[in-house]
Amino acid sequence: MARAMWKGSIMLGKHSVGIKMYAAVEDQTIRFHMLHKKDQAPVEQHIIRKDTGEDVQREDIRKAFSLDAGTAVILQPEDLEKLVPEDSREIEITRFVSPDVLGDQWYERPYYLGPDGDDASYFAMAQAMADKNVIGVARWVMRKKRYVGALTSIDGYLAVSTMRRADQVLKFAGIEPMATMKPAPNELKLAEQLIASIEADFDPQMWKNEYHQRLLKFIEAKARGEKLAPVKLKKKVAQVSLADSLKASIAAAREKKVA
Amino acid sequence: MPKSKKKAASKKAASKKTPSSKKKSMRPESDENTGGATVRPLWSGTITFGLVSIPVDLLAAVRPRQTAMKLIDKDGNALGRQYHCSKDGKKLDNEDLVRGYQTDDGKMVVITDEEFESVAPEMSADINLINFVPLSQIPSVYFQKPHYLAPSGKSSKAYNLLVATMERTGRVGIGNFVMRGHEYLVAIVPDNGVLRADTLRYADELRSPESIGLPKKTKPPAPLLKEFTSLIAELKRNELSTKELEDIDADKLQALVKAKQKDDDNVVHQRDMETDEPESSEGGAQIIDLMALLRRSLSKRAVVTNAETSAPISLDERRAQRRQASEKTASRKKVASRKSGKK
Numbered sequence: 001m002a003r004a005m006w007k008g009s010i011m012l013g014k015h016s017v018g019i020k021m022y023a024a025v026e027d028q029t030i031r032f033h034m035l036h037k038k039d040q041a042p043v044e045q046h047i048i049r050k051d052t053g054e055d056v057q058r059e060d061i062r063k064a065f066s067l068d069a070g071t072a073v074i075l076q077p078e079d080l081e082k083l084v085p086e087d088s089r090e091i092e093i094t095r096f097v098s099p100d101v102l103g104d105q106w107y108e109r110p111y112y113l114g115p116d117g118d119d120a121s122y123f124a125m126a127q128a129m130a131d132k133n134v135i136g137v138a139r140w141v142m143r144k145k146r147y148v149g150a151l152t153s154i155d156g157y158l159a160v161s162t163m164r165r166a167d168q169v170l171k172f173a174g175i176e177p178m179a180t181m182k183p184a185p186n187e188l189k190l191a192e193q194l195i196a197s198i199e200a201d202f203d204p205q206m207w208k209n210e211y212h213q214r215l216l217k218f219i220e221a222k223a224r225g226e227k228l229a230p231v232k233l234k235k236k237v238a239q240v241s242l243a244d245s246l247k248a249s250i251a252a253a254r255e256k257k258v259a
Numbered sequence: 260m261p262k263s264k265k266k267a268a269s270k271k272a273a274s275k276k277t278p279s280s281k282k283k284s285m286r287p288e289s290d291e292n293t294g295g296a297t298v299r300p301l302w303s304g305t306i307t308f309g310l311v312s313i314p315v316d317l318l319a320a321v322r323p324r325q326t327a328m329k330l331i332d333k334d335g336n337a338l339g340r341q342y343h344c345s346k347d348g349k350k351l352d353n354e355d356l357v358r359g360y361q362t363d364d365g366k367m368v369v370i371t372d373e374e375f376e377s378v379a380p381e382m383s384a385d386i387n388l389i390n391f392v393p394l395s396q397i398p399s400v401y402f403q404k405p406h407y408l409a410p411s412g413k414s415s416k417a418y419n420l421l422v423a424t425m426e427r428t429g430r431v432g433i434g435n436f437v438m439r440g441h442e443y444l445v446a447i448v449p450d451n452g453v454l455r456a457d458t459l460r461y462a463d464e465l466r467s468p469e470s471i472g473l474p475k476k477t478k479p480p481a482p483l484l485k486e487f488t489s490l491i492a493e494l495k496r497n498e499l500s501t502k503e504l505e506d507i508d509a510d511k512l513q514a515l516v517k518a519k520q521k522d523d524d525n526v527v528h529q530r531d532m533e534t535d536e537p538e539s540s541e542g543g544a545q546i547i548d549l550m551a552l553l554r555r556s557l558s559k560r561a562v563v564t565n566a567e568t569s570a571p572i573s574l575d576e577r578r579a580q581r582r583q584a585s586e587k588t589a590s591r592k593k594v595a596s597r598k599s600g601k602k
Contacts, residue, residue: 001472013490022471024400028464029441032358033367034342040359040367041346047330050337050531053350061338063328063535064527065516072329072527073516083511094503096495099399104448104457105320106504110400112466114473121487124479128487134495137503146508152399156476157468161399165506167565168321170407174560175452175553183420191424194309195391199430202396204462207435211379211442218378219360223368242311242417249309 006142007116008089010125010151010158017125018116019091021142024159025109030215088141091160093151096134102150105170106163113158122158129153183242190246197253299548302438303411306421306447306454308388313421314412317438317456318549320405322565325509329532337529358440375440386445386456388432391425397446401459408447408454409552418454418557425449433459453553453561 004020034043047056063080064072115122129136129152136151138160149160183191221228300316307313330338342351358375359367376383410418425431425448432447444459519525553561 002466002470012487012494015487015490022466022473024466025460026464026466028461030360032360032370035357035359035367035369036344036346036349036351037355037357039344039346040357040369041344043342043351043356044345046341046343047338048341049332050339050533053341056332056338060332062331062333064331064335064532065512066329066532067516067520070528070530072331072529072532073519074331074335074525074527075328075515075519079515079519083508083515085508093494095500096491097497097499101497101499102399104394104397104399104402104446105405105455107399107402110465112468112471112473114468114471119474119477120479120483123477124483124487127479128484128491131488132491132495134491136491136494137499139503148504150399154398154400155468157473159400163504164321165324165509166501166504167325167506167509168323169565170320170322171564172451172453172561173564174562175558176560177415177419177452177558181415181419181557183416183423187420188423188427191311191420192428194311195424195428195430198308198388198390199428200390200392202392202433204401204459207433207444207461209442209461209463210435211382211437214378215375218374219362219368219370222370222374223362223366228374242420245310249311253309 004114004116005111008091008140008142010091010093010113010138012093012125015121015125016090017121018118019113019122019158020116021160022112022114024112028209028212030212084144085141085146087144091138091140091151093136093138096129096132096136098133099135099152102135102163103169107150108162108164110159110161112154113160123156126153126156126158129158130156187243187246190243190250194246194250194253197250300409300411301406302436304384304386304436306386306388306408306432306434308421308432311417311420312385313410313417315408315418315454316411316552317406317408318552320407320455324506326506326512328535330535331527331529331532335527335529337532339531339533376437379437379442382435382437382442386434386436386447388434388447391428391430391432393429394431394446394448397431397459400465401444402446403443403458403460406456406458407450407549407553408456409549410556415557421447422449422452422454452558 002022004022006021007019008021009016009018035041036043047058047061048054049056062074062076064074066072138147138149138151140147140149148163148165150163151158151160153159218228300318302317303315304317305312305314332338342356343349344351344355357369357371359369361367381387408418421432431449433444434447435442435444437443444461446457446459448455448457550561550563
């Protein structure tokens with residue numbers, strides 16, 4: 001049983017649904033140490049004054065908020081203390097919306113929520129959200145930080161993804177490709193055929209951390225002292241016209257399916 | 260000044276190796292059309308589907324939060340990070356660093372940037388779209404971070420073809436690739452005429468209710484289910500309000516800064532201030548780069564806005580701001596040096 005990282009309550013109407021929070025992501029990145037090339041000793045990071053290069057002690061470090069490239073306002077520790085939000089265990093739901101309303105760019109990091117004491121309310125809420133096909137916009141304070149999140153129901157359980165803030169997410173307008181760069185109708189048709197020939201359902205299980213595994217193998221071999229020849233990159237086929245490469249691609253995809 | 264050495268080091272290697280970036284380095288560093296902005300993509304390579312290949316530059320698609328702080332000392336001097344060797348205490352530059360992996364028996368194995376790439380050179384150079392799936396089939400827990408792709412070749416025709424075809428079919432391309440020594444599963448998604456590369460998590464990186472050990476599902480009592488259903492219906496809206504997604508921390512911070520700014524003692528004039536969190540320093544300048552890049556390679560009228568204000572981030576305006584800022588810095592440099600001279 002994984003350990004809960006936080007406990008709180010989802011506030012809805014007169015209900016307060018107790019939850020325990022668990023990380024949904026298991027970090028699998030390979031950890032490397034930064035070393036000094038010459039003696040392979042680990043490195044240490046110092047904070048220095050940029051003009052003199054002198055080391056600065058931790059208690060002398062301050063933070064500043066920059067107004068432009070050359071101007072900033074110093075914030076003292078007591079100023080920063082004022083910015084810390086009030087501690088709370090409540091997750092406030094401001095509204096429910098259809099999941100389509102929220103683009104993928106908003107989702108940051110997912111967490112599973114488990115029931116804390118009141119299983120009936122927890123599963124009632126999870127099922128009601130699934131029945132209505134909605135996600136909830138949530139706000140809460142956790143470990144002295146404010147969060148905005150999307151409350152979702154996954155396979156009958158509640159989960160919450162932290163979300164990016166409004167001014168972080170970008171939008172585009174005015175994209176109007178030059179006339180000479182617009183694909184021709186026959187190219188569009190061929191491209192649709194090509195996509196149709198390699199279309200599939202999303203199957204996350206078919207994707208493995210290939211590089212990760214190859215890297216670990218490489219490291220093991222190097223640790224054993226094996227001599228490793230660098231892999232050469234295959235030469236790419238020179239590109240002909242767009243329509244011709246589409247036709248050739250469709251033919252190749254068909255062959256693959258038959259085989 | 261290096262932010263994260265690990266990143267900087269592998270980025271350098273990536274730009275050394277990928278064929279498309281080689282081409283790019285032959286381009287003049289500053290371009291008239293971009294107002295002198297040097298575009299630094301996070302990754303350069305090729306999207307391939309079938310035998311069609313599309314050279315692209317990958318850039319950040321989210322801005323850092325507007326709460327990032329700079330590091331200074333008590334007297335207002337700009338601070339930075341510096342690596343030292345733990346053995347001989349020497350200051351180290353980027354070139355003095357290597358990455359090492361510690362094996363279970365405590366042995367340290369050094370991996371060079373070239374070796375990182377040679378493990379899977381094709382994955383470092385290409386995003387090969389293996390299949391096309393309906394976007395709606397990808398659960399939200401998989402989405403990690405969005406990026407934008409700008410066409411980097413001479414022709415943007417194949418790029419536009421992929422955008423148009425994915426828009427028409429409602430399908431998005433899935434593939435995987437290596438960037439800065441890390442492997443990413445990625446969905447290539449059309450977004451208002453531009454391609455987005457949204458990195459995805461691998462299935463084995465995600466836990467499930469079972470693996471966490473959540474209690475078995477129980478059927479909720481009917482009256483309770485009914486009550487929750489009507490509570491949800493009451494709070495159900497058709498649209499999202501960006502007001503609910505705004506950054507309260509940034510607003511409060513800005514209000515505080517404004518108040519403190521009135522007292523000159525609180526104001527620092529320094530160049531090259533380094534961000535407190537190395538992660539947040541990238542991305543900001545990239546937005547201007549992105550717009551310049553897209554205008555040059557895709558569409559002259561490309562405009563980037565943020566979701567909150569929908570106000571266009573005008574390229575000309577930002578250029579003027581940049582100019583202003585650098586002029587200000589130049590005149591203030593004297594002030595700063597006078598100040599430090601006093602001490």
